[in-house]
Amino acid sequence: MAITSIKNLKEFSTNNDRFEGAHTLCPGCAHSMIVRELMNCTDDNLVISANTGCLEVSTAVYPFTSWDTSWIHIGFENAATAVTGAEAMHKVRKRKGTLPDNDAPVKFVAFGGDGSTYDIGFQWLSGAMERGHDFTYICLDNENYANTGGQRSSATPIGATTSTAQAGSHSYGKKEKKKDIVAIMAAHGAPYVAQLAPNKWKSMAKGFQKALEIEGPCFINTVSPCTTEWRFDPKDTILLTDLATESLMFPIYEILDGHELNILYRPKNVLPVEDYLGAQGRYKHLFKPENKHVIEQIQGDIDKNWEMLQRREEARI
Amino acid sequence: MQDLKLRANDNRGLSQLEAGFDLLGWHEITQGSILHSFDGDATNIVNLKAEERTYSGYNSYTATVASWRVDKPVFNIDVCIDCQNCWVWCPDSSIISRDKQMLGIDYDHCKGCGVCVEVCPTNPKSLLMFAEQRELGEALSQWPEKKKKEEKN
Ligand SMILES: Cc1ncc(C[n+]2csc(CCOP(=O)(O)OP(=O)(O)O)c2C)c(N)n1
Ligand code: SF4
Ligand code: SF4
Ligand code: SF4
Ligand SMILES: [Mg+2]
Numbered sequence: 001m002a003i004t005s006i007k008n009l010k011e012f013s014t015n016n017d018r019f020e021g022a023h024t025l026c027p028g029c030a031h032s033m034i035v036r037e038l039m040n041c042t043d044d045n046l047v048i049s050a051n052t053g054c055l056e057v058s059t060a061v062y063p064f065t066s067w068d069t070s071w072i073h074i075g076f077e078n079a080a081t082a083v084t085g086a087e088a089m090h091k092v093r094k095r096k097g098t099l100p101d102n103d104a105p106v107k108f109v110a111f112g113g114d115g116s117t118y119d120i121g122f123q124w125l126s127g128a129m130e131r132g133h134d135f136t137y138i139c140l141d142n143e144n145y146a147n148t149g150g151q152r153s154s155a156t157p158i159g160a161t162t163s164t165a166q167a168g169s170h171s172y173g174k175k176e177k178k179k180d181i182v183a184i185m186a187a188h189g190a191p192y193v194a195q196l197a198p199n200k201w202k203s204m205a206k207g208f209q210k211a212l213e214i215e216g217p218c219f220i221n222t223v224s225p226c227t228t229e230w231r232f233d234p235k236d237t238i239l240l241t242d243l244a245t246e247s248l249m250f251p252i253y254e255i256l257d258g259h260e261l262n263i264l265y266r267p268k269n270v271l272p273v274e275d276y277l278g279a280q281g282r283y284k285h286l287f288k289p290e291n292k293h294v295i296e297q298i299q300g301d302i303d304k305n306w307e308m309l310q311r312r313e314e315a316r317i
Numbered sequence: 318m319q320d321l322k323l324r325a326n327d328n329r330g331l332s333q334l335e336a337g338f339d340l341l342g343w344h345e346i347t348q349g350s351i352l353h354s355f356d357g358d359a360t361n362i363v364n365l366k367a368e369e370r371t372y373s374g375y376n377s378y379t380a381t382v383a384s385w386r387v388d389k390p391v392f393n394i395d396v397c398i399d400c401q402n403c404w405v406w407c408p409d410s411s412i413i414s415r416d417k418q419m420l421g422i423d424y425d426h427c428k429g430c431g432v433c434v435e436v437c438p439t440n441p442k443s444l445l446m447f448a449e450q451r452e453l454g455e456a457l458s459q460w461p462e463k464k465k466k467e468e469k470n
């Protein structure tokens with residue numbers, strides 16, 4: 001495995017990008033920050049697939065491709081299916097010695113948005129994890145169906161306004177809580193499952209390298225702030241990610257072999273969740289007096305979750 | 318398997334559409350078609366810098382999104398400490414870094430989001446946003462002085 005050096009950013013920056021510009025993601029979109037890190041953390045050949053969503057449609061605007069590696073254009077549900085099919089074929093051809101270069105290391109990666117990962121491609125992802133293919137699935141979690149105009153998904157947190165769960169005089173936005181996809185993927189007994197964030201570039205690159213190195217199905221949920229649907233200025237994508245990790249709305253941790261939990265980032269001063277919510281238009285209505293209870297509930301849930309993660313880490317089971 | 322390259326003519330410039338690329342229509346493309354990112358052998362791409370590669374006309378590297386910009390980032394090399402924050406967080410692969418040094422901005426692919434300016438740690442910043450039509454020299458001549466601690470944000 002030719003992992004690239006990530007001791008510091010200077011070393012990391014000597015990698016030659018394999019994800020090209022002039023894709024059509026919005027200015028400031030975090031999806032491409034995450035993809036670039038994945039592609040820059042290894043020198044191995046990559047076979048990548050992407051579920052339909054902002055990443056897929058914006059990087060394959062006919063007649064252009066932004067991918068310098070093998071990349072499979074596939075339906076909304078099928079990134080895991082397609083890439084694990086390719087992985088199975090590669091394994092057989094390697095055994096038979098019918099590959100052009102039998103020794104070239106190849107890694108298989110699937111990208112999916114939260115809509116495809118948490119909801120519509122969920123059973124295909126679960127199947128691929130259960131079958132035990134050697135691949136890495138990365139969810140770009142922007143907590144909504146961004147590509148089709150910001151509908152709610154099961155990754156949308158309670159209280160966010162979306163085009164299908166709108167805040168107004170009779171509603172504070174989405175009523176249901178976010179699904180814990182990390183726990184669900186860990187429950188598959190996967191060797192490596194993690195939640196990572198692009199502002200913490202080093203832990204993200206290390207996590208990606210671990211997932212690529214470990215044999216078997218690995219899953220990583222990444223927080224991907226969406227300037228358009230979260231409603232913030234494109235220049236603030238990393239600021240938003242900082243607020244997400246400092247408020248513990250998105251704690252950074254990994255789970256090994258389905259049970260061993262390690263927290264990868266502990267904020268020195270945990271920020272109140274208001275700081276994170278207040279920086280985005282999609283939560284603006286929560287600051288009205290009648291909706292304050294929702295903020296309290298979100299804060300309570302964050303505190304409980306952090307307590308749970310710390311206890312699980314301590315337990316070492 | 319259908320190879321979309323077969324119908325391409327040799328007239329590849331910045332934009333295939335401008336160059337009158339002879340493209341297959343949506344109804345002519347079959348499942349399993351391939352778009353080639355490079356002309357010729359692509360096995361060693363990871364070891365080649367952009368300027369050493371033979372991008373095909375299908376690679377979005379050969380296209381431009383410069384017209385998306387309202388403001389552009391301007392780079393002041395005199396203040397830069399080569400931390401590479403701008404490189405790692407640019408969503409459009411538009412920071413040109415070579416041998417651990419930040420060299421400048423790729424204005425064909427930069428969309429002017431301003432992320433690089435926000436993450437630049439120097440004082441004054443080594444990257445600042447200016448109106449797209451502003452001359453680079455003029456922008457550089459207006460660079461702010463180092464801010465004192467109490468003035469900072
Ligand atoms: C089976 C199917 N249903 C619906 C769609 C329409 N569709 C395309 S992209 C998309 C939203 C994608 O959301 P997500 O997976 O979260 O990715 P994002 O765009 O947010 O990155 C939808 C609903 C589709 N392409 N296929
Ligand atoms: S809508 Fe959101 S996820 Fe989609 S390209 Fe724009 S910023 Fe990125
Ligand atoms: S303005 Fe945005 S796209 Fe342009 S170089 Fe800076 S980070 Fe990259
Ligand atoms: S972030 Fe600023 S200091 Fe760091 S490399 Fe970029 S321009 Fe130079
Ligand atoms: Mg989404």
